[in-house]
Amino acid sequence: xxxxxxxxxxxxxxxxxxKKFLYSDHEIFLRELVSNAIDxxxxxxxxxxxxEFKGELGELKVEVKVDKKAKTxxxxxxxxxxxxxxxxxxxxxxxxxxxxxxxxxxxxxxxDKQIIGMFGLGFYSAFMVAKKVxxxxxxxxxxxxxxxxxxxxxxxxxxxxxxKKERGTEVILxxxxxxxxxxxxxxxxxxxxxxxxxxxxxxxFGKREETVKNExxxxxxxxxxxxxxxxxxxxxxxxxxxxDEDYLAxxxxxxxxxxxxLFWIHLNVDYPFNLTGILYFPKVKNELDVNKNKxxxxxxxxFITEEVKDVVPEFLMLLHGVIDSPDIPLNVSRSFLQSDGxxxxxxxxxxxxxxxxxxxxxxxxxxxYEEKWSGLNVFVKYGIISDEKFWERAKTFVLLQxxxxxxxxxxEYTKHIESAQKDKDGNHVxxxxxxxxxxxxxxxxxxxxxxxxxxxxxxxxxxxxxxxxMKLEKTRWKRVDSETSDRLVESDEKxxxxxxxxxxxxxxxxxxxxxGNSSHTVTIESLPVDEMPVVLxxxxxxxxxxxxxxxxxxxxxxxxxxxxxxxxxxxxxSLISKILIEPDDNRQKELAxxxxxxxxxxxxxxxxxxxxxxxxxxxxxxxx
Ligand code: ADP
Numbered sequence: 048x049x050x051x052x053x054x055x056x057x058x059x060x061x062x063x064x065x066k067k068f069l070y071s072d073h074e075i076f077l078r079e080l081v082s083n084a085i086d087x088x089x090x091x092x093x094x095x096x097x098x099e100f101k102g103e104l105g106e107l108k109v110e111v112k113v114d115k116k117a118k119t120x121x122x123x124x125x126x127x128x129x130x131x132x133x134x135x136x137x138x139x140x141x142x143x144x145x146x147x148x149x150x151x152x153x154x155x156x157x158x159d160k161q162i163i164g165m166f167g168l169g170f171y172s173a174f175m176v177a178k179k180v181x182x183x184x185x186x187x188x189x190x191x192x193x194x195x196x197x198x199x200x201x202x203x204x205x206x207x208x209x210x211k212k213e214r215g216t217e218v219i220l221x222x223x224x225x226x227x228x229x230x231x232x233x234x235x236x237x238x239x240x241x242x243x244x245x246x247x248x249x250x251x252f253g254k255r256e257e258t259v260k261n262e263x264x265x266x267x268x269x270x271x272x273x274x275x276x277x278x279x280x281x282x283x284x285x286x287x288x289x290x291d292e293d294y295l296a297x298x299x300x301x302x303x304x305x306x307x308x309l310f311w312i313h314l315n316v317d318y319p320f321n322l323t324g325i326l327y328f329p330k331v332k333n334e335l336d337v338n339k340n341k342x343x344x345x346x347x348x349x350f351i352t353e354e355v356k357d358v359v360p361e362f363l364m365l366l367h368g369v370i371d372s373p374d375i376p377l378n379v380s381r382s383f384l385q386s387d388g389x390x391x392x393x394x395x396x397x398x399x400x401x402x403x404x405x406x407x408x409x410x411x412x413x414x415x416y417e418e419k420w421s422g423l424n425v426f427v428k429y430g431i432i433s434d435e436k437f438w439e440r441a442k443t444f445v446l447l448q449x450x451x452x453x454x455x456x457x458x459e460y461t462k463h464i465e466s467a468q469k470d471k472d473g474n475h476v477x478x479x480x481x482x483x484x485x486x487x488x489x490x491x492x493x494x495x496x497x498x499x500x501x502x503x504x505x506x507x508x509x510x511x512x513x514x515x516x517m518k519l520e521k522t523r524w525k526r527v528d529s530e531t532s533d534r535l536v537e538s539d540e541k542x543x544x545x546x547x548x549x550x551x552x553x554x555x556x557x558x559x560x561x562x563g564n565s566s567h568t569v570t571i572e573s574l575p576v577d578e579m580p581v582v583l584x585x586x587x588x589x590x591x592x593x594x595x596x597x598x599x600x601x602x603x604x605x606x607x608x609x610x611x612x613x614x615x616x617x618x619x620x621s622l623i624s625k626i627l628i629e630p631d632d633n634r635q636k637e638l639a640x641x642x643x644x645x646x647x648x649x650x651x652x653x654x655x656x657x658x659x660x661x662x663x664x665x666x667x668x669x670x671x
Contacts, residue, residue, distance in 0.1 A: 049207040052139070073226065076172040077111070077235070078242035080122045080218055081250060082349050083170060084109040087126025087216060088248045091187055094127070100187055105214070108249040108274075111239065115230050118222050120177075125215040128186040131194035131206060138182065138196060139204065142170040170218075174200040176229055177220035183209045184216040236275070242350040245280040245369075280348065282325045282369050286313040298327055302341070302367060306330060309419050311368070312404045316396060320389050324370035326401070330422035331365050345371040358390055360398050362429040362437070370397075395436065402440035409444040417454045420446050428511045438518065450483050450490055450500045457519065460501075467497045470523065470537045477524045478535055479503040479512065488649035492532040492578060500527050509594045528650060529587040531615050533574055542573035546618040550627055554616060557626060561639035567614045574617040581646035582615045614646065637664065 088107050094100035110123040129137060173180045178199060185193040193211035198204040211217070220229075228234050232253060243250055254270045261267045281289065281297040294311050308327035316322040326342070342359060344351045348371065356364070358375055374389045405427065409416045416423075427445050430437040446454045455463055461475055468476045478493055479501040480486045490500050503512060512524045525535055533542070546554065551571045558569050558581075567583075574582070589611060616623060622642055629635040644661045647653040653661060 049205060051203070051205055052135075073175045074229075074238045075242070076175050076177075076220075077120075077122075077229075077238045078349065079169050079172045081109060081111065081239070081243050081246065084122050084124035084126060084216065084218075085246050085248045085250075085349075087124050087128070090127045091125070091214075094187070102187070102214075108251055111235060111250065111252045113230055113232065113235060118227065118230060120220045120222060120229055120235070122218045123215065124217075125213065128191070128215050129182075129184045129194065130186045130188065130191050131208075133186065134182060134184065134194055134196045134206060138170060173218065173220055176222055176226035178223040179221040181219040181221070182216060183211045183219070185209075185211045185214050187214050239275050244276050244350065245278075245345065245348045246276050247278050247283075247348050249274045249278060250276045280369070282313070282323045282371060283348065286315065289313070294325065294327075297325065298367070301343070301369070305367075308367065309422050310404070310408065312400050314370070314397070314400060320372065320374040320392055320396075322370065322372045322374070322393055322396065324368060324372075326363075326366045326368040326370070326397070328423065328426065329365070329367050331425045341367040343369050344375070345369060346375065347371070347373050358393060360394055360430075360434055360437075362426070362433045363397060363401060365426050365429065366401075398430075398434060398437055399440075401430075402437055405444050406440065416444075417446065420448070420454065425505060425507055428505070428507045432507065432510050432514050438514075448502050450480060450502050452502075464499055468499070468536050471539050472537075474521045474523045475519075476536045477501060477515070477522055478527050479508075479524060480527045481508070485651045486526075486528050488579065489528040489532070493527050493535060495575075495577070496532045496535075498532070498535065509591070513591070525587050526585070526590065528583075528585055529590065530584050531572060531574055531582045531617075532578065533572065544571075544573040544618045545624070546571065546627075551618065554618070554623060554627055557635060558614065558616060558639050558643065561636045562614065562643055567612055569614045569616065571616045571618045573619050574615070576619050576621070578617050578620070579646060579649060580617050580620040580622040580642045582617065583612045583646045583650045583652065584615060585612055585650070612650070612652075614643065637668070641665070641668065 088109060091100060091104065092107065095104055105125050107125055110121075112121045112123065113119075114121070180198055180200075182196040183193065184195075185191060193209040194206065195209035195211075196204060196206045222229055235252060239250065239252055251272045252275050253273045255273045256268055257271045258266050259269055277300075281293060294313075295307060298305070298308055298311075306329070308329050311325055311327045314322055314324040314326065324345075329341075341353070342355045342364065343353055344355050344358060355370065358370065359366075370393075372389075372393060375387075375393065405423075408419075424446070427441055431441050431445060442457060444456070446456060447460050448454050460477075464475055464477070468478070470476055478498050480490055481504050483490060483502055483504070493500050505511075516522055516524050527535070529535075544551070555569050555571060562569070622638070626635055626638045626642070629638060641661075641664060644653060644657070644664075647657070648661070
């Protein structure tokens with residue numbers, strides 16, 4: 048006996064709406080159907096294990112089959128199956144009303160399109176690609192009769208008895224004309240590989256030839272079913288039973304062409320939320336963006352998305368790996384996800400675990416930690432800049448590296464500079480170089496004064512320095528060329544000058560005339576005799592404003608402004624005394640210009656015509 052009926056939903060035309068909505072993500076129908084098949088399979092295993100099902104389990108697997116002639120794609124499982132009543136209840140009522148609700152909710156929300164695409168619609172998504180769907184199913188319950196159900200995507204369906212002998216469910220899609228791509232083996236392999244690679248029940252698709260030895264010990268070719276998934280991926284296993292090689296091999300499985308990671312964290316939480324996963328620390332150099340979107344989000348071993356933006360703290364997006372949690376709500380909008388309590392907890396948990404791991408590494412083997420620091424520092428600094436909680440932890444393991452390649456923790460460094468680099472107001476002055484080779488003359492000067500110079504030349508270091516100045520009390524951060532070495536650490540000490548007031552005025556005038564550039568401020572200072580005769584400095588504040596605007600931090604007009612250098616004449620240098628008493632005006636000007644150009648040279652600012660002139664002038668002066 049056959050029965051006809053009408054699916055009770057409000058909207059007559061769900062089908063076209065959904066089809067349009069999910070246009071770019073049609074492929075997820077297969078994930079949905081295979082997931083259902085896996086769920087049904089796991090249910091029968093569970094029933095068997097608690098003694099509720101006493102029959103033969105048989106070989107538990109899910110099969111995906113393509114029939115090019117009939118233009119069908121079939122998903123077969125040996126799960127619990129459904130009785131006719133269950134089909135009516137679960138497929139007609141639950142699946143379809145769920146879909147109707149879904150459409151109602153998202154019809155007008157274009158922005159949420161992506162989230163729908165990601166999370167799918169369950170069984171109903173079959174109608175994105177099929178013009179007709181058949182179900183044949185036999186329930187595990189004793190005395191059940193097999194049932195069939197058929198529906199063409201309208202609200203009409205038919206249900207009746209089927210002649211199925213094996214327990215389980217077959218879902219047969221009669222593919223629509225515009226979806227025949229799903230008859231292609233490579234396409235199906237591709238989708239299965241993307242979404243089903245780590246599902247917990249063997250999934251069979253296609254056959255593979257294999258050479259085996261037969262009973263007479265002769266080689267023989269046989270066809271074997273091809274299982275496409277790894278049912279026990281690493282993150283589902285106990286950390287205690289895994290070795291480093293396992294983690295590295297799994298990394299290669301996820302990202303075949305990547306360099307080995309620095310290290311990893313195995314996440315394993317079951318209270319107050321459920322979370323497993325493995326996060327790898329890649330070597331992060333300067334390719335901040337390239338590395339994003341490398342964490343895959345799973346829910347019970349079903350791939351959901353690589354967009355983990357709302358689940359993982361921003362700075363941890365640089366990590367690679369897998370997160371699996373059934374507690375991340377899947378079919379909700381993005382704004383809801385951001386405010387979801389579980390998501391927040393997961394976020395905080397991951398941050399904590401990452402900090403723990405770094406701290407452990409640092410404590411356990413400082414040397415290895417230092418060796419890995421170049422690949423790690425962007426990551427740690429990003430965390431410090433963007434996440435207050437992480438900073439609280441990272442205080443103890445963020446490292447500073449000086450120009451001699453020695454590493455210090457913040458505390459160690461404060462002690463290291465305690466005696467030499469405390470200014471008159473009690474601030475610790477952190478002196479840094481953003482380019483050790485370009486700023487070499489300044490570094491040498493600072494070192495002569497007994498100062499230590501840090502190497503802070505990474506992409507995030509400008510931000511990092513700003514943050515450090517705010518976070519660490521009584522500190523000043525100065526680039527090594529922002530002042531003459533005498534002034535880097537301010538003291539009350541008055542310097543004796545060998546020049547009189549008149550002489551200072553005179554020398555200032557000579558230089559101003561020689562330079563002929565009014566945008567530079569010329570001052571005379573009493574620097575050590577072995578310091579350069581002319582020093583060009585770049586005031587810290589100005590330079591930072593400019594750096595920030597270059598990074599797009601507002602103040603766009605700063606970007607175009609020429610940098611205003613201070614020109615400092617070393618009144619104690621013998622060359623300055625010589626210029627002062629030089630009787631020949633031209634010669635005097637020439638010497639001043641030469642001294643100024645040397646200052647420019649030390650700042651890497653001499654180029655073009657100025658450089659050519661300088662070289663020529665130098666050659667002439669030498670041959671005189
Ligand atoms: P969901 O899987 O989110 O519950 P679906 O629309 O995909 O929603 O499926 C609705 C219901 O139909 C399922 O909860 C399940 O009870 C039943 N079902 C679907 N596919 C199968 C299957 N292959 N075997 C047994 N039951 C199934």
